[in-house]
Amino acid sequence: MPAKKKSKSPLGIKTPRVDGPLKVSGLAQYASDFHFPGTLYAVPVEATIANGRLAKLDTAAAEKMPGVRAVFHRQNIGKIFRAVKGEGMEGIIDERRPPFDDDVIRYYGQYIALAVADTFETAKAAAGVVRATYRQKKPNVATDLQADDDPAKVNTSFGPMARLESERGNAKSAFTKAAVKIDHTYVTPLVTHNPIELQGATAMWDGDRVTIYEESQGIFNMRSVLAQMFGLPKENVRIITKFVGSGFGSKLWPWTHCILAVAAARELGAPVKLVISRKMMFQTVGHRPRTQQRVRLGATKTGKLVSLQHDYVYSKSILDDYQEDCGEATAFHYSVPNLRVEFGRAKRHTGSPTPMRGPGAVPGFYATESALNELAAALELDPVKLRILNEPKKDESLDQPFSSRHLLKCFAVGAKRFGWAKRKPAVGAMKRDGLVLGWGMAGCAWTAGRFPAEVNLRLRDDGTVRVACGTQDIGTGTYTILAQLAAEKTGVPLDKVEVALGDTSLPEGPVSGGSMVTGSLIPAVYSAAEKMCEALFKIAVNTPGSPFEKQKPDQLSFSDGRVFAKKGGPAKGVPFRDLLSRANVHYVAGSGKAGGTSSEENPKVSMNSYGCHFVEVTWQPAIAQLRVSRVVTVIDAGRIINPLAGRNQIEGAVVMGIGMALLEETEYDPRNGAPINSNLADYMVAVNADVPPIDVTFLDYPDKAVNELGARGIGEIGLAGIAAAITDATYHATGVRVRELPIKIEDLLTSSILR
Amino acid sequence: MSDSRESKDGVEMMPVTLRVNGRNFDVQIDSRTSLLDCLRETLQLTGSKKGCDHGQCGACTVHINGRRVNSCLCLAARHEGDEITTIEGLGQPEDLHPMQTAFVACDAYQCGYCTSGQIMSAVALLKEPCGADDASVKELMSGNICRCGAYPNIVEAIQSVRPKNGGKKK
Numbered sequence: 056m057p058a059k060k061k062s063k064s065p066l067g068i069k070t071p072r073v074d075g076p077l078k079v080s081g082l083a084q085y086a087s088d089f090h091f092p093g094t095l096y097a098v099p100v101e102a103t104i105a106n107g108r109l110a111k112l113d114t115a116a117a118e119k120m121p122g123v124r125a126v127f128h129r130q131n132i133g134k135i136f137r138a139v140k141g142e143g144m145e146g147i148i149d150e151r152r153p154p155f156d157d158d159v160i161r162y163y164g165q166y167i168a169l170a171v172a173d174t175f176e177t178a179k180a181a182a183g184v185v186r187a188t189y190r191q192k193k194p195n196v197a198t199d200l201q202a203d204d205d206p207a208k209v210n211t212s213f214g215p216m217a218r219l220e221s222e223r224g225n226a227k228s229a230f231t232k233a234a235v236k237i238d239h240t241y242v243t244p245l246v247t248h249n250p251i252e253l254q255g256a257t258a259m260w261d262g263d264r265v266t267i268y269e270e271s272q273g274i275f276n277m278r279s280v281l282a283q284m285f286g287l288p289k290e291n292v293r294i295i296t297k298f299v300g301s302g303f304g305s306k307l308w309p310w311t312h313c314i315l316a317v318a319a320a321r322e323l324g325a326p327v328k329l330v331i332s333r334k335m336m337f338q339t340v341g342h343r344p345r346t347q348q349r350v351r352l353g354a355t356k357t358g359k360l361v362s363l364q365h366d367y368v369y370s371k372s373i374l375d376d377y378q379e380d381c382g383e384a385t386a387f388h389y390s391v392p393n394l395r396v397e398f399g400r401a402k403r404h405t406g407s408p409t410p411m412r413g414p415g416a417v418p419g420f421y422a423t424e425s426a427l428n429e430l431a432a433a434l435e436l437d438p439v440k441l442r443i444l445n446e447p448k449k450d451e452s453l454d455q456p457f458s459s460r461h462l463l464k465c466f467a468v469g470a471k472r473f474g475w476a477k478r479k480p481a482v483g484a485m486k487r488d489g490l491v492l493g494w495g496m497a498g499c500a501w502t503a504g505r506f507p508a509e510v511n512l513r514l515r516d517d518g519t520v521r522v523a524c525g526t527q528d529i530g531t532g533t534y535t536i537l538a539q540l541a542a543e544k545t546g547v548p549l550d551k552v553e554v555a556l557g558d559t560s561l562p563e564g565p566v567s568g569g570s571m572v573t574g575s576l577i578p579a580v581y582s583a584a585e586k587m588c589e590a591l592f593k594i595a596v597n598t599p600g601s602p603f604e605k606q607k608p609d610q611l612s613f614s615d616g617r618v619f620a621k622k623g624g625p626a627k628g629v630p631f632r633d634l635l636s637r638a639n640v641h642y643v644a645g646s647g648k649a650g651g652t653s654s655e656e657n658p659k660v661s662m663n664s665y666g667c668h669f670v671e672v673t674w675q676p677a678i679a680q681l682r683v684s685r686v687v688t689v690i691d692a693g694r695i696i697n698p699l700a701g702r703n704q705i706e707g708a709v710v711m712g713i714g715m716a717l718l719e720e721t722e723y724d725p726r727n728g729a730p731i732n733s734n735l736a737d738y739m740v741a742v743n744a745d746v747p748p749i750d751v752t753f754l755d756y757p758d759k760a761v762n763e764l765g766a767r768g769i770g771e772i773g774l775a776g777i778a779a780a781i782t783d784a785t786y787h788a789t790g791v792r793v794r795e796l797p798i799k800i801e802d803l804l805t806s807s808i809l810r
Numbered sequence: 811m812s813d814s815r816e817s818k819d820g821v822e823m824m825p826v827t828l829r830v831n832g833r834n835f836d837v838q839i840d841s842r843t844s845l846l847d848c849l850r851e852t853l854q855l856t857g858s859k860k861g862c863d864h865g866q867c868g869a870c871t872v873h874i875n876g877r878r879v880n881s882c883l884c885l886a887a888r889h890e891g892d893e894i895t896t897i898e899g900l901g902q903p904e905d906l907h908p909m910q911t912a913f914v915a916c917d918a919y920q921c922g923y924c925t926s927g928q929i930m931s932a933v934a935l936l937k938e939p940c941g942a943d944d945a946s947v948k949e950l951m952s953g954n955i956c957r958c959g960a961y962p963n964i965v966e967a968i969q970s971v972r973p974k975n976g977g978k979k980k
Binding site: 076077078083090174175180252320330332530701 | 814821827840842843847850851854855856857858859860861862863864866867869884897898900901902903904910911913914915917919920921922923924926929945947948949952953954955956957958959960961962964965970
């Protein structure tokens, strides 16, 4: 019998999501979709001042309300410990103060009490009648950021960091002597992640064990934090998060509502469900801080950079030390002999910021790429040519080669697809159908690497496969990636692969952050497959009657779902299910671990992804209307495992970038410190009608430094650079340089083309 | 019969009969209960999602008598006698509505949280006066926010299902 033709690899093929049928039929269960008998509903009470002290809390009316089980506050919530940062991804929480820990109010919306009742309606009504009296002080939510008087080294969520982030040569004197200078300050507003899924937790205790259903981008870190805060061994805490209604960073680390749900469930001995409101999503679950970034570029008359200074200040909460690393990519992305990157911080009476999609690099690239575009205009040089002139041959900050950098190819492909050669650089020089066209471009990068990951792979006697890892799918397609990898290693078709994730009872997986899940899982799956094969070969040689009986395990091989003798070749192979059935073994398993790149003591290469955006806007002077009409994006992110979901992610990032450039800003009322547009009608995000055709190309150069398949990450890079491309296109169309996002109609009313 | 629960301590609950996905449900609910909360918490039909509770995001979209409605803006008790359809009633994995199939094929989602609402809006759109071009579809789908930004694929999925368009491909 001829050997079955080897099936096509599932990798690199446009693959509809394996969890798709569940998502389109309403069966995919997100954290708040689980029901348990006797569940009580909790609604927090929010502080209505942003700075001061809680003087008095009157809970009597709420407690008397029929159906109310308890109103919790500082005096009756019970013991909640403080979590400390541990090794690696352990103990990370951006608002470290336990909820209700003191009577000081440091931001509007800080939880001061929690009403728990039999129904959501009653809990909400009860929370509404809790009366708080405050000793109020004026809050500081000022948008002009002057750096606080901080020491040279400051604490951050990930440990101490020098504020002078990177330095080489003498940037100041090189700038002074430079023939051409650019010196501008770029501002990005405080913006809120706003995943459509509201954050929430359902917590239930069983003795000294607690189970929490919560939508988390990092269940193992959440477990370590909650174990510390409730004084439990880690094994006693289980987090389940089967589906996550996206996160963009806001669900990376646990927040106070989750801790309150766990505490209330402990005190009441019943499951407690606490889902926060959209308004609270603006107050207590993080945001991207406001940034104010001064970029000074010095260049020769031909456009070679001689000096780059990037000084930035970001807003932070009163107590915590989240760092927005706007300089993350500045030191490696351009070739420049003299460079200085330094940051400062400005405390404000807001909740803690937290990473938001492309933290640091997204506001950072808006500033540096905008400055580059302004330099190109000053030099009357094409902005693509300026970037080619300053393309580094190596990572000059680390003095290391790049593992795989094809940024110039991105520019070439993008320019061609966009038709950039037809650009007429003068402001207002291009028109179509009565509209003024503006063209702009920018480059981008995002760090690459791996987190530690462990994966368990099983072959089962019914011919199916199970792959398990305690990571999360936040909409990024991790269920499908794991299925594809398992199918690749076992030869079993995708519909016979079961994927288990989102549960701390599974092997420890990476956080869904940093665009690193896929890259981290690949070596773990491959290692698990090796272990699994070893176990399978042992069964093959030890089972009486097996065609491989008495052979040695190392004489066997496994591919396309069949075990075969290396000498005999796959043609004489035996399906694994036959071997398992003959041995009366239900499944054979292998676990594989792979380390993270941050633990590599001497990484020899600089690993990043790269890309660029070309943007067209249309400007209708008669009604001062600016629209993004076309985007071409090219991404060099290594090998793409699922181009269908991959393209979608980049398009989604561009959509968010349109919001960043034109729509999004959380505005605080200076009188009471409240985010005043804390709803989805007043905080505008891009909707379907805002989105133009988006043309995405992946270069698909494998980067073997990251993993054996050469896959880096794609979740965040698409949002970097896009705002700079849009503001440059806006300048080209209107003659207005907007250096503070988002672009507002008021800014554009100064356009000379209106007249 | 659903597993509705009467609260202790004299909370007044009212009996309501709702017709959802072709079945009658007799429930005891608080008069303040929104249709969305009733579907999710009382009937445990959690396919309809809460994203804002203000009628701003569209994640809770259901059909009432064939028209799309934000169920978070409806009081459940006011919908006795109405024919309510949720995503669960549209199609299940073994028997998907063509719009559900198109959403899978076109990858018209990422996290999937807004998807029920997108699909319920998209199915209602098929019977609404909507121009044949993509711009018309985008306009009529702009009440459903997808923060993941899968809009191009949502438009593609809808256009592939619309009969007058002859199954237009991108």
